[in-house]
Amino acid sequence: MLITPIVHSLIIAIIATTLTFLICLPIVYLLIRHPIKLNWFVESLFLLPLVLPPTVVGLFLLQLFGKYGIIGRFLALFADYSVIFTLTGAVIATIIVVLPIMYQSIKAAILSVDPTLSEAAKVMGATPYEILRWIILPNAYSGIIVGLLLTFCRGLGEFGASLMVAGYIQGKTDTIATAIYFAIQGGDNHTAIVLSLLDVLIGIIALLFIQFLNYRTKEVRQ
Template structure:
């Protein structure tokens, strides 16, 4: 058999890591807002954020294509003024992975934020700390277990996304073909041997990543209880 192309594996990791980074930066403030607000807008926003979990990936990918495709207003604006194209590019793969993974972080972090004793936060305010300082030095340390759990789930979801990524980024070899899409293409081509090898690699990598993250989480937890 020909040499296995590991580009899809490296691309999957790069896409998942980049998507997870953006998920953390965007998701944590949203999760904190949702945990504190009881407004109708917060309920609506929470509903919208949950949609990627229940919508079929192809439907979600279709929405992204309509919103960001070259024929859309946003797509034309980005291409005309900044020469940025999202559809059928690695950027599109990152965006798709972020959209499907961000609900897991927000839901987990929101639950962790809601379990924080408000008296602790109020005490920090009485001491004169700013809201940003309170968020970084009080809220995050108290909710870190839920946040780490959300990051883990989000990364795993981004690493294994197929449908949304295929719709938005396509399956261009050595450009946008992630590992799940490479497995699909191998099956379509009737190359079961290659598909089996890719599935085995993906399974082993996923297990190693999740096991490593769980071990790190336990180590940090033990240090925090000393």
């Protein structure tokens, strides 16, 4: 009973973190290299989930992916498929919730790289992709890793939005966060405590690694 929600949470967090990184990296890089007048609007969209309750995000996704939603109706055309009450729905909800963390982390990491390095590479004929691959990423890797870890931990503990979209179905959509909640509701304090301690342990390991990266980065710069 304990293994399933742990596995589900890890799957959701890993997939959401990976997809969020792949979404944010090119967009942040393009906005920094080629700023547009609507930069503030794009950034506001990415940061919006940060100021909204997860339940509001979940409600929005239900309206979008539900039976009568725009995307929900489209998906229903394919063998009556729906992301509601599935791990896919939980992944989508988690992606939306963690977007601001990944966006801000990648932006801060890229901006921390000395712009003269990129300019020198550009003068020497490097393409934007080559600058990103050989200049930006190697010099911003510690900040990006921190963003990945923070995003992963936040995704691992996502509750409100994923509960509204994926629900709580034992063996199908249960996660660490939802399993803790319903274990408490059912009077199963032992399960709730064990899962909570596991979540805390993962968080501590991630934070210690972040501190280690920050320490190593300061040493290198000195």
